[in-house]
Amino acid sequence: MRRLGLKHGLFLLCLLAVTPHCAHLLYLPQERASEILTTMTEEGWQLALHHFPATGSGPRRQFPVLICHGIMSNKYNWDLTDQLSLPAHLARQGFDTWAVELRASGHSQKPGPYNQLHWDYSLDDYVQYDLPALIDFVRGHSGRKQVHWVGHSMGGLVLFGYLQRVRQDTIRSAIAVASPSYLLDHNHNLNFAMDMARSLDGVFKPVPTGTVSKMGSFLAGSPLLADMRIIWNYDNISPSTARLAAANAVENISPRVVAQMVSPLAGGPILSADGQYNYTAGMERIQVPFFFVAGMLDQLAPPAVVMSAYQSVASTDKRLAVLGRANGYRRDYGHVDLCLGETAPGEVFPLLADWIIDHD
Amino acid sequence: MTRGSQGRLWLGCICLALLGSACQRRLPAGEVQVLSSLRVRQYPQTQARGIVLLVHGLGTNGKVWNLPGLGGLAGELWRAGFLVYSMEDNLPYASLTQRARDLGNLLTQLSARHPGRPLFGIGHDLGGTALYLVAAHKLGPLDGIVGIGAPLSNVSGTQALAHLARVLGQLGSLPVDWAYLRHQRPEGFPKSVDFVKSLLSVGLPSRRLAVFFRQVSSTLSLAAIEDLTAGTGILADRSLVQALARQAPLPILALMAPADGLAPPWQCDPAVLGLRRDNIERVYFTRANGHENEYNHLDLLLHPAAEEDVFPVVIEWLEKI
Numbered sequence: 086m087r088r089l090g091l092k093h094g095l096f097l098l099c100l101l102a103v104t105p106h107c108a109h110l111l112y113l114p115q116e117r118a119s120e121i122l123t124t125m126t127e128e129g130w131q132l133a134l135h136h137f138p139a140t141g142s143g144p145r146r147q148f149p150v151l152i153c154h155g156i157m158s159n160k161y162n163w164d165l166t167d168q169l170s171l172p173a174h175l176a177r178q179g180f181d182t183w184a185v186e187l188r189a190s191g192h193s194q195k196p197g198p199y200n201q202l203h204w205d206y207s208l209d210d211y212v213q214y215d216l217p218a219l220i221d222f223v224r225g226h227s228g229r230k231q232v233h234w235v236g237h238s239m240g241g242l243v244l245f246g247y248l249q250r251v252r253q254d255t256i257r258s259a260i261a262v263a264s265p266s267y268l269l270d271h272n273h274n275l276n277f278a279m280d281m282a283r284s285l286d287g288v289f290k291p292v293p294t295g296t297v298s299k300m301g302s303f304l305a306g307s308p309l310l311a312d313m314r315i316i317w318n319y320d321n322i323s324p325s326t327a328r329l330a331a332a333n334a335v336e337n338i339s340p341r342v343v344a345q346m347v348s349p350l351a352g353g354p355i356l357s358a359d360g361q362y363n364y365t366a367g368m369e370r371i372q373v374p375f376f377f378v379a380g381m382l383d384q385l386a387p388p389a390v391v392m393s394a395y396q397s398v399a400s401t402d403k404r405l406a407v408l409g410r411a412n413g414y415r416r417d418y419g420h421v422d423l424c425l426g427e428t429a430p431g432e433v434f435p436l437l438a439d440w441i442i443d444h445d
Numbered sequence: 446m447t448r449g450s451q452g453r454l455w456l457g458c459i460c461l462a463l464l465g466s467a468c469q470r471r472l473p474a475g476e477v478q479v480l481s482s483l484r485v486r487q488y489p490q491t492q493a494r495g496i497v498l499l500v501h502g503l504g505t506n507g508k509v510w511n512l513p514g515l516g517g518l519a520g521e522l523w524r525a526g527f528l529v530y531s532m533e534d535n536l537p538y539a540s541l542t543q544r545a546r547d548l549g550n551l552l553t554q555l556s557a558r559h560p561g562r563p564l565f566g567i568g569h570d571l572g573g574t575a576l577y578l579v580a581a582h583k584l585g586p587l588d589g590i591v592g593i594g595a596p597l598s599n600v601s602g603t604q605a606l607a608h609l610a611r612v613l614g615q616l617g618s619l620p621v622d623w624a625y626l627r628h629q630r631p632e633g634f635p636k637s638v639d640f641v642k643s644l645l646s647v648g649l650p651s652r653r654l655a656v657f658f659r660q661v662s663s664t665l666s667l668a669a670i671e672d673l674t675a676g677t678g679i680l681a682d683r684s685l686v687q688a689l690a691r692q693a694p695l696p697i698l699a700l701m702a703p704a705d706g707l708a709p710p711w712q713c714d715p716a717v718l719g720l721r722r723d724n725i726e727r728v729y730f731t732r733a734n735g736h737e738n739e740y741n742h743l744d745l746l747l748h749p750a751a752e753e754d755v756f757p758v759v760i761e762w763l764e765k766i
Contacts, residue, residue: 271714271729314733382703384733389711392601410643411603411706413634417739 112302112332114165117173118184121192124222126214130202133192134222135160135184137176146445148257149181149227151219154334155238155263156346157294159191160184161334162237162424165326169425171235174434178442181227185219187211187243189291190336196291204291207341207358208239212246220247220255231257233441237424238263238386239346242355242364245394249367258374258444260437262423265386266394267354267365268346272384274312279347286344291337298335305331315384318419321426330425368397375400376440378433380418381409402444406436472511472520477533481550484533488519493528495563495588495763496555500532500548502570502594504623504665507533509569509746513660515653518567518746521756527763528562530555532572541680544575549584556586565763567591569746570708574680580695581688589696589766591759594705594742596712597689597720599680603706604631605640613665623662644706646743653747661747686718696724698762700755702740703731728758 118135125131139145152172154162164170164184175182186193188206196202223232234256236244241264248256270276282292298305306324308314317327341358348356354365375398379391388407395405408418415428423433475486485498486507499510499519510519510531523529548566556564566576566587573595579585608631613621627641634640646654689695701713711717715725730740737750745755 269717271710271716271727272731273734308732311733311735314731320739381709382731382733382739384703384731387703387711388709389714389717392711393717405601407601407603407709409603409704409706410638410647411605411704411709413604413631413638413640415635415637417704419733 112329114161114329114333115167117164117167117170122222122226123192124218126188126218128210128214130188130214131194132188132215132219133160133186134219135164135172135186135192137172137182137184139176139179139181141177141179143177143179146179146181146442148229148231148233148445149183149223150175150233150235150441151223152182152184153234153236153240153243154184154186154190155236155240156342157292157336157338158237158334159336160186161191161330162240162421163235165329165334165425168430169326171424171434171437174430175438175441178438180233180441180445183219183223187215189339204337204339205341206339208243208246208345208355208364209357209359209362211239211243211342212250216243216247217251224255231255233258233260233444235260235437235441236262236264238265238420240264242266245368245371246364248371248373249364250362253371253373256373258376258441260376260378260440261391261394262378262433262437263380263383263386263391263420264377264394265355265390266368266397267390269387269390271387272315275315275384278312278315282343282347287340290340292340292343293337295335295337298331302328302331314419316419317421317426318380318382318417321416321418321422321428323427326425326427330421334425365397368394369399371398372400374402374444375404376437377403377405378423378436379405379407380420380423381407381411382417383420383423385420404440408433472516472523475531481547481554483547483551485551486531486533488523488529488531490523490526490528492526493559493562494526495528495565496530496559497522497527497565497567497763498530498532498548498552498555500566500568500572500576502568502572504663505570505661506663507531508661509743512653512656512747515656516752518751518756518759521752521760522567522763525760525764527565528559541571541575541578544571545578545582545584548575549579552579552585552587563588563766565589565591565766567593567759568595569593570595570742574685577685577689580692581685583692587695589698589763591698591700591762592713593700593745593755593759594702594708594713595699596680596708597686597715598683598712598718600712602712603644603709604633605644605706608632608640609644609665621665623665624658626665627658644742646741646747647704648738648741649744649748653749657743657747680712683718686715686720689715690720694722694724696766697726698759699725699727700745700758701727701729702742702745703729703733704739705742705745707742726762730754 120136122134123131152163164172172182172184189195241261305327308319354363377391377395379388408414475488477486501509511517568576573592576590701710730736736754
């Protein structure tokens with residue numbers, strides 16, 4: 086009996102170990118980038134840039150575009166299928182486009198047994214090391230002094246930080262899609278998840294969000310729990326996209342980043358890891374042309390929060406769009422379906438492209 | 446199990462269901478009175494645990510609380526033991542300020558009529574806003590307010606709302622209701638998007654929507670729409686919230702829906718607008734919060750799922766207060 090239990094236990098362990106890899110193989114995304122280049126941060130992290138050179142017979146645009154994923158994600162956040170690919174869309178519009186990956190995401194370097202890197206980086210490291218390395222690399226490659234930036238969720242938040250703490254003259258124009266400048270306690274399920282994250286602070290290193298998501302990707306096609314609607318609006322995302330995204334677009338992450346995102350009390354500001362710098366208060370320093378996009382049903386960055394960021398920045402050239410039926414869109418958008426929703430290629434991508442074209 | 450015994454089992458179930466519904470206390474028709482120049486329906490109650498005044502919103506009437514043949518919050522409150530008054534006055538009012546003054550007088554009269562009993566105001570849409578104004582400017586006595594999709598500010602309305610204001614502005618003083626507006630299409634709205642539905646309800650069952658358009662929809666007032674958009678300044682910026690913050694800490698329950706096109710949460714949530722207190726509770730009704738429906742403006746009162754999702758929250762809060 087004991088031997089049987091041990092056997093079963095070992096079998097279960099093996100199964101758990103291979104499940105994420107099975108999910109990855111079962112839901113295999115295709116690659117569209119023409120090349121993947123890398124650059125190195127000042128403190129030695131290798132970062133990946135997926136290059137989508139301008140295509141099509143239309144005019145070639147002046148400034149390159151960098152597209153950045155959100156928290157716990159990678160370039161599949163914006164480039165999952167032929168249809169659901171903002172980089173490919175912008176490349177067809179004549180832009181030299183780069184889907185970039187922050188440290189420990191996607192093709193960028195991850196901490197492991199064969200390097201000296203650790204799962205202890207913070208949001209501040211993205212701001213002060215990753216963004217300067219990525220932006221300077223593309224500026225050097227294209228020979229242009231400025232770039233356009235499109236960030237989803239934390240991909241916009243890290244740009245807020247870069248503009249506040251590093252420099253502003255390298256950014257031609259910016260788009261923050263569903264990027265919060267503070268967190269709102271409006272969703273019971275999200276509040277519960279944040280309380281859980283706080284109580285588990287330091288238990289996991291890294292936080293195994295990617296592993297869990299891969300293991301559960303078989304089930305991601307339908308909302309088994311209400312909590313799953315925090316991520317996207319299931320009315321606007323196909324089951325196959327949901328499974329593909331769960332298997333490929335979610336990454337493990339440093340607990341310090343999670344702590345920084347969940348530590349603010351209700352309505353409180355987002356602070357640096359040492360608590361000395363206030364990213365929320367610093368929004369008023371931002372002066373570059375800025376386009377803020379929110380989803381009507383977004384639970385992570387609800388319109389009220391995005392609106393606050395829009396109102397805070399000092400930019401004279403700024404715009405806000407809330408994507409929902411009441412504003413003439415076909416769907417009420419959630420957090421991730423602003424990038425991967427069924428209607429995103431027809432409604433969101435042209436909206437973003439038009440802003441960038443107008444500011445090129 | 447034989448077919449005969451199966452049949453008897455079904456018959457038993459049906460009888461039990463019928464008996465259950467018959468045992469449920471039916472809301473009486475109530476009696477309409479004129480109090481402080483307002484028409485008010487009173488649903489009689491012996492041994493009331495508290496007094497509740499229901500105030501409907503823009504372009505609706507008192508039936509929004511008790512949809513003919515389908516029920517509503519009025520019945521649930523009455524069954525929970527509250528003495529319920531519901532405003533029946535569906536004339537387009539001059540302005541929010543005037544409506545707030547009328548409500549203040551009405552509440553003063555109700556308080557005198559039922560001394561020592563707690564007096565609550567529950568308002569939907571601008572009905573809730575008028576109650577907030579009563580509290581903010583001390584126009585009448587209140588022990589608590591429930592605002593259901595009730596805007597506290599007119600910051601950044603939706604395009605559908607702006608279009609509504611434009612249409613009403615063009616029509617001037619001509620009487621218009623929601624049913625008429627269904628034929629209007631704002632510029633840039635795709636054909637698949639019905640702008641009145643996107644403002645009010647996308648998911649309301651067609652039977653209920655038909656009852657709404659036939660019986661609940663009433664004349665829209667341009668003055669009130671101006672309050673909601675730019676004009677009068679009552680809702681501009683955070684002035685109402687700031688006025689509320691200056692008053693004694695009145696308990697507030699703010700209910701709202703992320704998909705609400707007429708009164709979105711960024712206009713209704715006191716915390717978003719800078720008013721955060723222990724006795725202010727906020728609930729967002731959305732499937733992401735575990736609710737049955739993706740609620741919109743009307744759904745908060747008229748959707749069948751509101752009986753499970755919304756009404757118990759209101760009653761529990763009133764009982765707690």
